Amino acid sequence: MPSHQPTAGMMAVDPAYVSEQPSAASKPAPKEPVRNTKYDPKKPHITETPMTKKNWYKHVNWLNVVLILGIPLTGLIAAWWTPLYWQTAVFAVAYYFATGLGITAGYHRLWAHTSYSATTPLKIFLAAVGGGAVEGSIRWWARDHRAHHRYTDTDKDPYSVRKGLLYSHFGWMLMKQNPKRIGRTDISDLNDDFVVVWQHKHYLKVVLFMGLIFPSIVCGLLWQDWLGGFIYGGILRIFFVQQATFCVNSLAHWLGDQPFDDRNSPRDHVITALVTLGEGYHNFHHEFPSDYRNAIEWHQYDPTKWSIWAWKQMGLAYDLKQFRSNEIEKGRLQQLQKKLDQKRSKLDWGVPLEQLPVMEWDEYVDQAKNGRGLIAVAGVVHDVTDFIADHPGGKAMIKSGLGKDATAMFNGGVYLHSNAAHNLLSTMRVGIIRGGMEVEIWKRAHAEGKDTVMSKDAHGNKIVRAGSQPTKVFDPPASANAA
Structure with a gap:
């Protein structure tokens, strides 16, 4: 559901995502950027015009309104008269997980963050089922997500939670966005991936077939439930998988703890993880985005991680990236110390x-x-x-x-x-x-500014640790006045 296509100027090099570049002599001829032919960067964008009672409808992305709200509402109404067979229900749930993994394991961890590598058959599968989730092409989705990570919570973040919970959930897609205001990222690796380019060029065909036609065919040929496959396996399944993914942009930035860093909004919470196929440990993810895991503890729910690991055992995935546990624990300890310092600053430790x-x-x-x-x-x-x-x-x-x-x-x-x-x-x-x-x-x-042995907190204040008060003498001198 792309509301815009990035311009060539928006593909500036981002050191967070670019590997070593070839020399100028060995560089291939520049490729023509894949973008909407109707997009004119010189023409003033509607978002640069104040919204009024007369032009408000021009600020709305009506295509996305139909896709995100209109069609699901139609499906809910049609479901009232459409019987739900148990076979169709089972298929709809299974296909929900498959298309959800297309987003979490494919769009997100494989293409947006390159946290692991995949063979061509796995790439084709993830691009197909990811298209069935109807959330935009890989190229568009990953481009905005990289901008989200690079410019989290700023005006350049395409779905910043600072603009409101509903805005970060789906408001940013229902209202038109100015592509020139979104932060720049490098997607040259995506433009070099033939699976990504093919899916982007044929995105509408992929959406129609994988989103609606395929589930109808499966349910129709196997147990003659063509309409049920279309309504439950298609329309309503798309609605639920979209809302689950949208929670990563909204709920994961609003609900939970921040065990690794609290400078930005990402948070960890098991509820978000359950809703998003394991993407709920978002504070960890924003600190260590190239790690193929979101959940690092054995008891944390992350089926996407388990799927990637299983694909590795099958020879379909390789080069699974993980941050060293030493670096992870350093980040966790630093955040704990920061919280301790914040609590310490509110207490009376006496005159220095x-x-x-x-x-x-x-x-x-x-x-x-x-x-x-x-x-x-x-x-x-x-x-x-x-x-x-x-x-x-x-x-x-x-x-x-x-x-x-x-x-x-x-x-x-x-x-x-x-x-x-x-x-x-x-x-x-x-x-x-x-x-x-x-x-x-x-x-x-x-x-006199001489070196002194002293611990300080994040604000530069002296830390008084347990047992380190200057009045605590472990081997006190004898005193005639002590008796």
Whole structure:
């Protein structure tokens, strides 16, 4: 159902999809581009004209409206008077999966992403059943899909979900699109594939035969259900396989998790996978598009992956591409760390050490004697005034450390405080002690720009990992003031 044909100018080289090019001397003569002869790139496109009450109908792609909505609606009405035999129902479901695989395994993973290679018999089969899904020619479909990957969620994305869920589902086909606004991609490999070129040139014949005539012939010759084959195996089966495929453009960008990257909209969800023959693990797919799999776990539903693997065992497919598990796990770990950093940024970790004022020891002791509840642990001064009454160990215990070096007391001399206690203590920081303490040395080195051992999150903020609070000393020094 092509609503336009790309121009020669829209076939610029895309490094994401192009292999090594031959030298200028060895290049063959340029081929005449395969495109709609009625398309005039110099003529203003209807989309460049504002939609009004008088011209709205010119913005509608009426051919696609008939194919996507009109014919299925007619089929639903006709089904009311057409009996459904069990043989026809079984065939319609089987042909639904076959034509669905023509899109997922053929149009998508073989031709759009070249995630594996196929022999000529398999290519012909996938081009035929893919045509039976009535979703456009391989060349048109793969060209737009490559643009979708290269320009995801931008104005150059032909079915960006940012324009609305219904738009990304089928609105982009029901309304005319300006081909000059769609991002450029290289499809020279498709123009060199004789199966793709043949199907593109004879697309309407392929659609009529594989979409409607073939299912009618099968049901008619085998059990004399010509009309049922046309309605259920043809029209309604086309409707359901189209809607399933459209969910990859809409539902897979709206429902689910983003375990590998959340910068763009693609998501993973088992429901989308069930609907789309395994294309629902879309976040993985957008990160690793040349992988022949969408689902990488054994328990995830991906019949397209299993079919490609089975074809390999039969000698029909080869060169199945997979990203190394090491790279996949790196991406997963980086996204987990990013989510942790986002959560960490919302929590109170206390005033950073480098922002704390420096206090003389005598000043610290003097303030504590004058009623301020100050306690020093590992050179960091904390104001525990409001916490004394809530101290789990009792008021007397915490008061015994006021105005003293309570490092040993806090780290096992009296009680080996938990990680939670150290985290809570960090929110009470008010200063650091001058006098050669490790914290002051670290602060001075940091101010001078010297190398310091420190972990930082994605925003450049210091990461305080479990057990790494500066007040946590694993081998605390002896302190005369600890008792």
